Amino acid sequence: MNPRDRIKILAAGLAGLGATTAARAENQGLVPAKPISNQPWKVVMQISDSLKQAYEGLINIQNVLELDPQMKFVVVGYGDAIEFLLEGAKTPQGALFSGMIGNLANLGVQFRACNNTLTFMNIPLSKLALEATVVPAGVYEIVKLQSEGYYYVKP
Template sequence: MSIVTTLRRLGALLLLGTLAAYAATSSAGSAKDPVKVVYHLNLGLEQAADALRNIGNHLSADPTARIVVVSHAKGIDFLLPGAKDANGNTFTSRVEDLSLKGVEFRVCNFTLESRKIDPKTVHPDAKIVPSGVAEVARLQAQEGFAYVKP
């Protein structure tokens, strides 16, 4: 084997070793960052009940997770006054409990306008965003959120 071939192989091995070390430190650093997840709700009260249960389970498994719930269309209904699940329980206390754990709730303004719902009636822990769909896309594309649709 010539010296040139040996040097090429040695260079390739060094490059691979450097890349492997970089990948190990990069993934180790990102493992410490909290998981970011957007839960997308647009189907109504049954989906909301499932989502809130899923989110509670998610936080039990990973209390550091950063969770944002984005709702539009019928998905906003659980954040309106008097909304109840199939068992007759209101959503208010569950939303407040999850908010205290850092979960953010966002509501589509287009939905509020099209359904003629006064924004003041939306649960006070929810933030109104211009568009629910655009917010989901923004969180995924610009902030690196994973997407979950219960």
């Protein structure tokens, strides 16, 4: 048997194994997260690149909160992505960010907007989503939260 045939057979076997594992996972449903502490985990998420990153980050938070509703999230927006925290901002799919932000805020997620970015981009505070709190500097806020025990995530 030549080496290419061996690779094809191996690949077919691995594909079958993957399909079996996927089928088992489908039948099990949602697998709950197992906490390693009796205290809720605290996470600070940096959103600074784009509206696409903001959308993906908020979806990530929704997914995590389904697994562990006790987790605490602070989303810090600055730079090019600050727009997601503005009234009327739309996701890449065309939905309003305000709906996602409102739903997550109702679950305890906090949103913080960088004053330096707002000032630099000449964005009035009146355009900011009601759920957002203004902080002096986004990067400073992230570092401060990490010093308070928050885990850092950037989608």
